[in-house]
Structures are given as C-alpha cells and as structure tokens.
Amino acid sequence: MSPQTTARRRPTMRDVAALAGVGLKTVSRVVNDEPNVSGDTRERVERAIDALGFAPNHGAGSLRREGGRTQTIGLILDAVDNPFSAAINRAVETVATARQTAVFAASSDDDTERERALVAAFNRRRVDGLIVTAYGPDQGYLQNERDHGVPLVFIDRPPIGLLADVVLTDNVAWAGVATRHLIDHGHSRIAFLGDDLAIPTARDRRLGHERALAAAGLEVPDGFSVGNVTSAELAAAELERLLDRPDPPTAVVTAQNVITIGGVRALHGRGRQSDVALIGFDDLPLADLLTPGITVIAQDPAEIGRASAERLFARIEGDDGPAETIIVPARLITRGSGEIPAPGGAQSR
Amino acid sequence: MSPQTTARRRPTMRDVAALAGVGLKTVSRVVNDEPNVSGDTRERVERAIDALGFAPNHGAGSLRREGGRTQTIGLILDAVDNPFSAAINRAVETVATARQTAVFAASSDDDTERERALVAAFNRRRVDGLIVTAYGPDQGYLQNERDHGVPLVFIDRPPIGLLADVVLTDNVAWAGVATRHLIDHGHSRIAFLGDDLAIPTARDRRLGHERALAAAGLEVPDGFSVGNVTSAELAAAELERLLDRPDPPTAVVTAQNVITIGGVRALHGRGRQSDVALIGFDDLPLADLLTPGITVIAQDPAEIGRASAERLFARIEGDDGPAETIIVPARLITRGSGEIPAPGGAQSR
DNA sequence: ATGAAAGCGCTAACAC
DNA sequence: GTGTTAGCGCTTTCAT
Numbered sequence: 001m002s003p004q005t006t007a008r009r010r011p012t013m014r015d016v017a018a019l020a021g022v023g024l025k026t027v028s029r030v031v032n033d034e035p036n037v038s039g040d041t042r043e044r045v046e047r048a049i050d051a052l053g054f055a056p057n058h059g060a061g062s063l064r065r066e067g068g069r070t071q072t073i074g075l076i077l078d079a080v081d082n083p084f085s086a087a088i089n090r091a092v093e094t095v096a097t098a099r100q101t102a103v104f105a106a107s108s109d110d111d112t113e114r115e116r117a118l119v120a121a122f123n124r125r126r127v128d129g130l131i132v133t134a135y136g137p138d139q140g141y142l143q144n145e146r147d148h149g150v151p152l153v154f155i156d157r158p159p160i161g162l163l164a165d166v167v168l169t170d171n172v173a174w175a176g177v178a179t180r181h182l183i184d185h186g187h188s189r190i191a192f193l194g195d196d197l198a199i200p201t202a203r204d205r206r207l208g209h210e211r212a213l214a215a216a217g218l219e220v221p222d223g224f225s226v227g228n229v230t231s232a233e234l235a236a237a238e239l240e241r242l243l244d245r246p247d248p249p250t251a252v253v254t255a256q257n258v259i260t261i262g263g264v265r266a267l268h269g270r271g272r273q274s275d276v277a278l279i280g281f282d283d284l285p286l287a288d289l290l291t292p293g294i295t296v297i298a299q300d301p302a303e304i305g306r307a308s309a310e311r312l313f314a315r316i317e318g319d320d321g322p323a324e325t326i327i328v329p330a331r332l333i334t335r336g337s338g339e340i341p342a343p344g345g346a347q348s349r
Numbered sequence: 350m351s352p353q354t355t356a357r358r359r360p361t362m363r364d365v366a367a368l369a370g371v372g373l374k375t376v377s378r379v380v381n382d383e384p385n386v387s388g389d390t391r392e393r394v395e396r397a398i399d400a401l402g403f404a405p406n407h408g409a410g411s412l413r414r415e416g417g418r419t420q421t422i423g424l425i426l427d428a429v430d431n432p433f434s435a436a437i438n439r440a441v442e443t444v445a446t447a448r449q450t451a452v453f454a455a456s457s458d459d460d461t462e463r464e465r466a467l468v469a470a471f472n473r474r475r476v477d478g479l480i481v482t483a484y485g486p487d488q489g490y491l492q493n494e495r496d497h498g499v500p501l502v503f504i505d506r507p508p509i510g511l512l513a514d515v516v517l518t519d520n521v522a523w524a525g526v527a528t529r530h531l532i533d534h535g536h537s538r539i540a541f542l543g544d545d546l547a548i549p550t551a552r553d554r555r556l557g558h559e560r561a562l563a564a565a566g567l568e569v570p571d572g573f574s575v576g577n578v579t580s581a582e583l584a585a586a587e588l589e590r591l592l593d594r595p596d597p598p599t600a601v602v603t604a605q606n607v608i609t610i611g612g613v614r615a616l617h618g619r620g621r622q623s624d625v626a627l628i629g630f631d632d633l634p635l636a637d638l639l640t641p642g643i644t645v646i647a648q649d650p651a652e653i654g655r656a657s658a659e660r661l662f663a664r665i666e667g668d669d670g671p672a673e674t675i676i677v678p679a680r681l682i683t684r685g686s687g688e689i690p691a692p693g694g695a696q697s698r
Numbered sequence: 699a700t701g702a703a704a705g706c707g708c709t710a711a712c713a714c
Numbered sequence: 715g716t717g718t719t720a721g722c723g724c725t726t727t728c729a730t
Binding site for chain 2: 709
C-alpha cells in the first residue's frame with residue numbers, strides 16, 4: 001500500500017475564508033493575532049482552519065510583509081559534522097529558535113567555490129542574515145549582499161575587503177600559551193602541525209607558536225613547522241616522520257582537533273605517548289580518559305555560536321553601530337600530555 | 350563606522366528588464382536557462398543582472414511554479430551537536446546539495462512539543478519533504494502534512510498511526526550481538542544502561558539484551574537493567590552504584606554514545622576499566638586510543654542519512670510505491686573492553 | 699469590526 | 715525570439 005494518499009491541494013486563506021463565511025482579511029487577522037476580530041468570528045475562523053488543516057504559507061506572506069523578513073538565517077560552517085562546528089550550530093539554533101527563526105546550516109568544506117555557491121543559494125532564499133566561517137582570502141564577493149542590507153557576521157576570521165562583525169578566539173595568543181606551556185616544562189625542540197595555511201586561523205596559530213619560541217630565545221628547528229595537515233592520517237604520518245629523524249622533537253602542538261586525533265594516534269601507535277609531550281587545539285570528548293589525558297587549548301564553540309547569533313539578530317533588528325570584533329576566551333586544560341617534561345632532566349625552570 | 354551601507358532596495362526582474370531594455374519574461378528565461386533567447390539578448394540581460402547585483406527571489410517563484418517546490422527540506426534530529434546526529438546531518442546535506450536543495454536542520458531534544466513545533470514551522474515554510482527522528486509515542490499529528498502530499502521519512506523508529514518510509518538499525522538484533530559477545534567471554538552478570546525508555550530504540554536495545562540473556566539461559570539480576578539514563582553524569586552514577594553492590598556486574602552494555610562516555614568515565618575513575626567488560630552502542634572518535642580500547646556496536650549514521658535522503662527525494666520526485674523499511678547494517682568493533690573475560694576463570698567456552 | 703482592491707516578485711499561458 | 719496578461723497566497727491600504 002502506498003504511504004501517500006492522493007495529495008489534496010493545500011488549503012489557502014481563501015478556502016478558510018469561504019468555509020468560515022468571512023472575508024480574506026479576517027482570516028489573516030486571526031492567523032497573525034491581530035486585533036479587531038470579535039471573539040465569535042475568531043472562533044469560527046479557527047474551526048475552519050482546523051477542519052481544513054490550513055497552515056499559512058510564510059513565504060508568500062514575506063513577499064508583501066513590511067521589511068519582508070523570511071525568519072530564516074544561513075549558517076556556513078566548515079563541516080556540520082565536525083564537533084567544533086556542530087557545537088556552534090547548536091548554539092546558533094538556540095538563539096534563532098527564540099526569535100522564531102529557522103536555520104539553514106551547510107558545510108563549505110573549506111572550499112571557496114562551495115562557499116560562494118552557498119551564499120548565493122541562501123541569498124536566493126532571502127535569508128534575513130548570514131553567519132559565515134570564511135575560508136577564502138577575500139570576501140569582497142559578499143559586498144553585493146551587504147549593499148542589499150543582508151546582515152553578515154563572520155566567525156573565526158576577520159573578513160578582508162569588507163567591514164563586518166566578527167566573533168573569534170585570539171588564536172595567536174592561545175597558540176602562544178600552548179607553546180609557552182611546553183617551554184615551561186623544559187622543551188626546546190617543539191614541533192607544530194597546522195591545518196591548511198590558506199585558513200587564517202591556521203596561520204595565526206603558527207604565528208603564535210613561532211612568537212612564543214622567539215620570546216624564549218628559541219628557534220623553530222628546520223622542518224618542525226608543518227602546514228597543510230588536513231586529515232588525521234596526514235597528521236599521524238607527519239608526526240611519525242618527525243619522530244624518525246635523528247633529532248626528533250620532544251613535544252608537539254597539534255593546531256586543530258582532527259590533527260590532534262592523528263597526532264595522538266601516532267604517539268600511541270609508537271608507544272611514545274608518555275614521553276613525547278602534546279598539546280592540542282580544540283577539546284575532544286574522551287580526551288580526559290586517555291593515558292595520559294590530552295592537554296588542550298579549549299575554544300568555546302557554544303559561546304562563539306551564541307555571540308555571533310546575538311550579533312546577527314541585533315543587526316537584523318536594526319542595530320547600525322560600528323562593526324564589532326568579539327574575542328571569545330579559550331582556556332588551557334591540563335590533563336597530562338602537555339606536562340610531560342623534556343628528557344635529559346635539564347629542565348629550565 | 351557602520352558596517353552597513355544604507356540598504357538599497359533589492360532589484361527585481363522588472364528592474365533588470367528595464368535596464369536591459371527587454372521584457373520581463375525574457376529576463377525570466379535567461380535566469381532559468383530556458384531556450385528561445387538570442388545570444389545577443391542573453392548577454393545584455395546578464396550584464397544588467399551583474400550591474401544591479403540581481404538575485405532571483407526563489408520563494409516568489411515557487412508561488413507560481415508548477416509543483417511549487419521550494420527546494421528545501423526539513424531534518425529533525427535529537428540534537429545537531431550529537432556526533433551520531435551530526436553524521437546523519439552531513440550525509441543528508443550531501444544528497445540534498447546534489448538536488449539544489451537546502452536543509453533546515455533542527456534539534457528536538459527528544460521533546461514531543463518541540464518536535465511538533467518544528468514540523469509546524471517547517472510546514473509553514475513549505476518544505477518539499479521532512480526527515481524526522483521521531484520521539485513521541487504517536488505521529489498521527491503528521492497525518493495532516495501527509496494529506497497535503499508532503500513526503501515524510503522516519504529515522505530510527507517506525508511511525509505509529511501512519512504509513513511511511515523508515516530507515517533504521519536493527520536495534521534488537523545488535524543489542525543482542527553485544528550481550529552475546531559478553532556471554533561468550535564468560536559473563537553472566539551483565540548490567541544494561543539504557544536511554545529514556547519512551548524512545549523506541551532504547552526499548553528495542555533493552556529487549557535485545559534481555560532476549561540474548563534468556564537465549565543463554567541467563568536472567569537479568571535484579572536492578573541490573575537501568576533505564577532513563579539521559580546523561581553521561583547519570584550513567585557514571587548508575588554504574589558506580591551497581592559496582593558498589595555486594596553482587597556487582599562483571600560486564601555492562603551502555604546503549605547509547607552519551608551513556609558510554611559516562612560508563613567509561615566511571616570505570617576509569619574507579620580504576621576498574623581493565624576488569625569490568627564494557628560494550629557501547631555507537632562509535633566514538635577516540636574509542637580506539639583508550640586503554641583498553643572501547644568495544645562498540647557501531648551504527649552507520651552516514652548510510653542512515655544517505656538512505657533516508659535518497660528515499661525522501663524519490664518520494665518528492667513522485668515515487669508512490671509502498672512504504673519501505675530500510676534496515677542499515679551495523680557492526681561490532683572489538684577493541685579490548687568487550688573482550689575482558691569474566692573473573693573466576695569459569696569461562697563457559 | 700470587517701472586507702474589497704491592489705500589489706509583492708515571480709512563472710504560466712498565450713499572444714505576436 | 716519576444717512581450718503581455720493573469721495569478722500564485724499572502725499583507726497592505728483604505729473603505730465601509
């Protein structure tokens with residue numbers, strides 16, 4: 001048997017009006033909770049709505065409605081199934097729900113073309129605003145949406161060629177905290193595994209690492225700073241390669257959650273997890289249960305999502321103050337892997 | 350300085366037509382890649398589109414377009430930030446993108462009211478179809494959408510009071526596999542920690558556990574089957590309570606990923622992770638790196654998402670065959686925690 | 699308190 | 715090839 005009874009035409013306000021024996025506008029008043037409808041009429045209309053299973057076509061309404069809001073926003077993430085992005089998604093949803101707004105969430109996969117295609121698709125659907133984890137080097141292509149008054153909030157990177165609100169973690173500073181933490185435990189040969197260097201956050205974290213080393217009078221040993229590590233497999237392979245050198249690192253910073261997974265897997269695979277120190281960027285669900293626990297710089301994705309959504313709705317609701325940059329604090333969570341001392345005992349402090 | 354230049358009115362097809370010096374319908378033809386436009390005219394129109402930064406209002410088009418598709422679907426999940434749900438989300442997105450369709454994803458938090466509210470909100474936005482992780486005991490309230498021809502695919506549970514496609518894991522069978530695996534390693538005192546028993550998957554998994562015990566001639570010791578374990582904290586507390594009994598379990602099945610995290614945390618907290626066996630439902634990112642590794646029944650959320658989306662689009666595109674039930678295979682991944690033998694050496698095989 | 703008419707931005711149907 | 719007209723389902727404006 002078919003799961004689908006023959007599709008009846010959807011009832012419209014006109015149908016409801018006819019059944020209730022009232023005018024079109026009266027139905028509209030009832031549906032939108034407007035005043036000037038007698039309790040009696042209201043009830044007749046409501047009965048007709050139930051009888052027909054009427055649901056207003058929100059899109060048709062926005063066409064004429066003042067301001068024309070669709071009560072829909074677009075959210076462009078790296079990947080909806082990355083735990084960091086998923087936490088942002090959830091926080092944005094919470095804020096949007098309170099505003100009767102639905103969220104289109106999509107994955108750009110850090111692909112410029114895809115990012116543009118998503119913006120265009122959301123734009124055709126007339127989203128009220130856009131939250132974007134920008135990837136490409138230039139967001140000038142968004143200027144068009146700006147000109148048409150579509151509010152825009154960036155996550156993770158300040159937009160280039162455009163003035164807009166941004167919500168981000170101070171990546172330079174927190175990468176520095178990670179590296180300094182390792183230096184404080186006596187390490188001087190510290191490797192760094194970073195994401196695609198076209199991503200500003202990846203560059204910033206590397207910069208923070210290098211600055212922390214320089215501030216301690218240390219150098220980046222040749223080949224110790226690896227970029228474009230875009231998968232756990234690559235991360236594992238790169239770290240193994242480094243450990244095989246005659247002059248291997250005694251500690252490593254893995255600058256993104258996927259990289260951390262690969263790095264930890266490599267250490268465990270070699271049985272080196274207790275003598276090579278590791279600090280990862282972004283927290284992971286079971287990080288506290290490994291032996292040793294994984295020390296991480298934990299960003300606050302829930303707060304990043306909440307703050308960006310609040311900013312977006314402020315803009316949607318008319319705030320036209322200057323562009324804001326909101327820095328969301330992260331924190332260092334020590335669990336063991338980052339506190340492994342450098343070998344040789346010559347601990348500097 | 351304000352991030353927002355004064356919002357110019359959005360250009361419409363009429364504006365484009367005027368600028369290009371052509372008729373409205375010609376612009377429509379160019380925008381929709383319809384035939385019967387000379388290369389010359391087409392180019393003039395395209396220039397006008399670029400000059401004005403015109404983007405068609407997709408919603409306005411659907412109003413009149415045959416079939417009236419909005420190229421939008423709704424996806425209702427437990428929580429978009431649960432890794433299992435997030436993987437489904439991602440797979441659905443992939444299928445939808447290939448069909449130029451945008452996805453509204455939302456979290457029901459296993460709340461009946463919220464589930465209904467989401468369905469109503471998506472319905473007002475005229476989604477072309479709906480994928481629902483149903484929670485409540487009765488989905489009869491969806492009958493209205495069905496009558497209006499909105500295709501519907503259920504994930505995880507067969508709908509009650511409604512005929513529709515379903516995509517799910519055979520929870521009874523796979524819970525049985527977990528329990529039998531423990532029995533095969535000599536255990537007879539096996540605890541079971543399950544989710545909210547209002548959720549059919551939770552009930553099915555408990556049923557599978559009980560049947561496997563019965564098939565082996567074993568009983569569920571009093572108090573060993575715990576339901577309504579809805580957080581990692583609760584799971585840890587319940588398992589600790591069981592371990593404190595004079596007659597504690599020698600093995601445990603944690604029937605959901607959040608419960609597994611709590612259970613593992615409790616074992617590690619007590620230092621019992623190497624002598625109490627554990628098998629979890631749903632895989633976890635670092636599960637292989639713990640000591641011991643966590644043995645799990647891994648569902649295939651990517652395939653569940655893909656299959657449900659394919660089914661939905663088949664319905665949207667007119668398939669009116671009988672309702673299908675698609676069972677997606679899971680697999681047992683042995684990593685150590687599930688292979689810990691029962692103490693006392695009296696292993697049965 | 700209620701309703702009729704106009705029109706939002708677009709596509710369908712039918713001219714030319 | 716191209717343009718004109720009507721109308722999708724709703725909200726606005728303005729009458730009654």
